[in-house]
Amino acid sequence: MAASAPSSSAAEPEPNSAYLRPPTSAYDSWCGVAHGCTRKLGMKICGFLQKNNSLDEKSRIGGSFKERQSSKNVLSCENRDPRFGHTETDFSNLFARDLLPAKNGEEPTMQFLLEVVDILTNYIRKTFDRSTKVLDFHHPHQLLEGIEGFNLELSDQPESLEQILVDCRDTLKYGVRTGHPRFFNQLSSGLDIIGLAGEWLTSTANTNMFTYEIAPVFVLMEQLTLKKMREIVGWPGGEGDGIFSPGGAISNMYSVMVARYKYYPEVKTKGMSAAPRLILFTSEHSHYSIKKAGAALGFGVENVILLKCDERGRVIPADLEAKIIDAKQKGYVPLFVNATAGSTVYGAFDPINEIADLCEKYNMWLHVDGAWGGGLLMSRKHRHKLSGIERANSVTWNPHKMMGVPLQCSAILVREKGLLQGCNQMCAGYLFQPDKQYDVTYDTGDKAIQCGRHVDIFKFWLMWKAKGTSGFEQHINKCLELSEYLYTKIKNREGYEMVFQGEPQHTNVCFWYLPPSLRGMPDCPERRERLHKVAPKIKAMMMESGTTMVGYQPQGDKVNFFRMVVSNPAATKSDIDFLIEEIERLGQDL
Amino acid sequence: MAASAPSSSAAEPEPNSAYLRPPTSAYDSWCGVAHGCTRKLGMKICGFLQKNNSLDEKSRIGGSFKERQSSKNVLSCENRDPRFGHTETDFSNLFARDLLPAKNGEEPTMQFLLEVVDILTNYIRKTFDRSTKVLDFHHPHQLLEGIEGFNLELSDQPESLEQILVDCRDTLKYGVRTGHPRFFNQLSSGLDIIGLAGEWLTSTANTNMFTYEIAPVFVLMEQLTLKKMREIVGWPGGEGDGIFSPGGAISNMYSVMVARYKYYPEVKTKGMSAAPRLILFTSEHSHYSIKKAGAALGFGVENVILLKCDERGRVIPADLEAKIIDAKQKGYVPLFVNATAGSTVYGAFDPINEIADLCEKYNMWLHVDGAWGGGLLMSRKHRHKLSGIERANSVTWNPHKMMGVPLQCSAILVREKGLLQGCNQMCAGYLFQPDKQYDVTYDTGDKAIQCGRHVDIFKFWLMWKAKGTSGFEQHINKCLELSEYLYTKIKNREGYEMVFQGEPQHTNVCFWYLPPSLRGMPDCPERRERLHKVAPKIKAMMMESGTTMVGYQPQGDKVNFFRMVVSNPAATKSDIDFLIEEIERLGQDL
Structure with missing residues (x-):
């Protein structure tokens, strides 16, 4: 609605009505x-x-x-x-x-x-x-x-x-077109037509996942899809458990809850005082939801130990082991390690196998946060980056990110059956009557921390039907190719500096753009200070002009840089080219 | 799709096509x-x-x-x-x-x-x-x-x-029509056309509530709507805070988190071991999500003390005070009381003012779970049932229940500003950059336990625009009138026994249907055993015949009874009559 330029596909204008725009379809x-x-x-x-x-x-x-x-x-x-x-x-x-x-x-x-x-x-x-x-x-x-x-x-x-x-028109007019081929601002982007149709149907059906009674088809779709996802993770026969949750942060929270329940089931009844001081480990590059879970669930943020990463943002296993030993020496109990498969900023994949070895050695729960990188499991070419995921006790995987499913669609997968139910069930009589006429093991509500639960499965199931596993694979491969194209284009281009060296593991390409005024200036506090302001300024101008959107942030001691990600099926090389031209156009005089 | 009878509004058939059904529109x-x-x-x-x-x-x-x-x-x-x-x-x-x-x-x-x-x-x-x-x-x-x-x-x-x-047709065909005038199975029912349109638009916009950057209009709608809701709760000037969450259970969980943060902010950092043994109080008729929150957040279910209720399902304040005193004597710290405004089964409203007095006296957090009953605040005739709610520290209110908004739409309202943010913020640099060009206090993501958050506000905002406050009031009043009609119809009818005496406070009408074979039988174990099976049997037959749906459950020492609720705007007296006829038709030979 916000276009200032005419439609690109204009045909003959309709002669009778002066106010009509030329037909475009x-x-x-x-x-x-x-x-x-x-x-x-x-x-x-x-x-x-x-x-x-x-x-x-x-x-x-x-x-x-x-x-x-x-x-x-x-x-x-x-x-x-x-x-x-x-x-x-x-x-x-x-x-x-x-x-x-x-x-x-x-x-x-x-x-x-x-x-x-x-x-x-x-x-x-x-x-x-x-x-x-x-x-x-x-x-x-x-x-x-x-x-x-x-x-x-x-x-x-x-x-x-x-x-x-x-009001409907205005709401859309002043919003952001997250499906636009040049929207690169978040890990979730694009507008999948099948997924959209699925969501329209879901809202029309307007039901609730807690019982088979009122969501028979959706409950079964969820069950079959979760099994398929577990098969792809690599758990034998797709066995295990899982549930769709309202996003990756909640899925990660489930993983911590279930780990605690597995090792200290009495916490459910008696509270955290029944357990020793429990420690969660996650990398300094991991998603902040592990810390949020630590705070919410009563562990405390200072018991969420951040692990050092290499220059590519991958956890250093030796640091994990050192910190496990340190915790044990202090009398604490290392409980849980989160390995990130596709970090938010760098797109880094932690070495899952090495972490799994340590989890086995020290009897800890291994969670893989594949909210962003889980989608790569669908690609025979790229799934090796998650090698070892089959050793995880639980996995977060958000189809609403790399797989292009409309928001919200996030799964928590758990290898051991019964834990989700054991951890969360409260046996509400008004919902989960044992004397129903059907097999009530299909009622999912008591696995959840929610009561009512939105139907997030249908759009995903429908997309899977419509694309096939092969369609997701093609989408993933194409996005990775586009990010490789971007990386190749800018790695030696004047005015660009890569935040980390080497080809990115995921579609995340992290870079600084240096306006001509900063090029050649030696590294010094003034340069850093000025460079820190470049990305925010360009981003602000981008948003004002409305031409494209891409994210930026600082990370550790690194000043603000752009984080480009590709998950949008509409994006092409020409859009990557456009982004670069736009950054240079807006940034040249800074 | 599952209809076996012809459409009720048939007109002249279309002559040329034998396979076409008569036009119905x-x-x-x-x-x-x-x-x-x-x-x-x-x-x-x-x-x-x-x-x-x-x-x-x-x-x-x-x-x-x-x-x-x-x-x-x-x-x-x-x-x-x-x-x-x-x-x-x-x-x-x-x-x-x-x-x-x-x-x-x-x-x-x-x-x-x-x-x-x-x-x-x-x-x-x-x-x-x-x-x-x-x-x-x-x-x-x-x-x-x-x-x-x-x-x-x-x-x-x-x-x-x-x-x-x-696949789309089949999915609908084998599903449950929660908008059908005779669907009474859950607190959420009905299919509001404006809300549906809003949800279709929401899925088309496919964005995320965490930042103003990508959801400018929706973020502002949420802000204005939450303020309006706080005004209606009765907090001066609508001041305070709040957020839409993925359902009442999560909203209730927020209330416990925020209460803990208010009294023991160090728990965020140090975990539950930094606090004394904290006690949560809620009635035996309250929703199980308070117990779920107690389990998840590390309090432990045995520190969630259940309060006795009167025969109508309303908490007995004297029991609360006795249990507060008992907890204190044991050296525990009473932290939080949940007062239910509209209990799930009986539709009971706890006496908020009396509970608020005790919360003030003992310096405790008062939460009102108005997930189901909050809607009555929109009615000048019925809002007195929540008298005292303005004294609450936090309120759960689910527009997706009594107000007919499509699933999911639940708000947690907090009287004191800053607590939600303080409790949950982790300052993720990649989302909440302080150097954006706009006023970043509009970024809501760090108030949430979620990262990505679905847009639940638009359908509700649009319905409010379309109905006005007055339209919601009419809807609420009409539903209450219908349940009064049902109550009046069956209270003295042969074969019916009310589970509690007196006119229901909400639309919940709880009753036993006694088949002729049980009438006149004196109360004894056999009668109880047989009566316990009546509702499940009738419900199973209802579902097999597909004619209507209504919930049942046991409660405390009471055997299975029907819980009728009315929140569906499509329901009329004729549907109430139909339900009764259907129960009698299906149950007469049991």
């Missing part, structure tokens, strides 16, 4: 055909398709809500033949109370939903169009003040469906 | 019009609408995938005029890889999404049609074996989009 063309041969038929559907394109156009060129409303009057598509009795729906006189389950609510409901779908499909089309901006940035105070009549405040009285549709 | 009628006057136009859209109705029809009357495929050949809508070049899309030769971002992927993408929407809108229409079954029950092994070709297994190779569409 088959749908617009059909409407053109409709006008060309008769006005008696298909007007309804044609009308809603055209009207929204036009409204959207008005919205893009500005104009208040009132102006946008009045723009409807000039739409040629609204000249209807009254004989058919299906005049343009006037949403300004319809309200939520007129929709289903209201009496006679079926037609307005269908009308309204189709209008919404039209808004969404237009958004989708433009998201994949590189001439559309990634975002139309505004500061919080600007949005709070209400831009062009977009009023975020809630009121006592209902608004018309017309206004609701405008 | 304006869309079918337009297609009829299309056939009546010209076959040249609107065929595309008409075609997809009709085809799916027909497929759906075939699916309802059985038939394999192949049969369903071949049924397409008889559709009159497919006789297209080749001049328009828009032949029926053959999805059997299209795959996920042909959709966007594929080159020329736009048209198949739009086609595919419209097909999906057609499946969903058909589902929605039927869900509100009382002649449709609530569910088409099958046992796990039946679904796993693959009914009528519905194969849940994942494979290496991709399936065609045709098969994906069939």
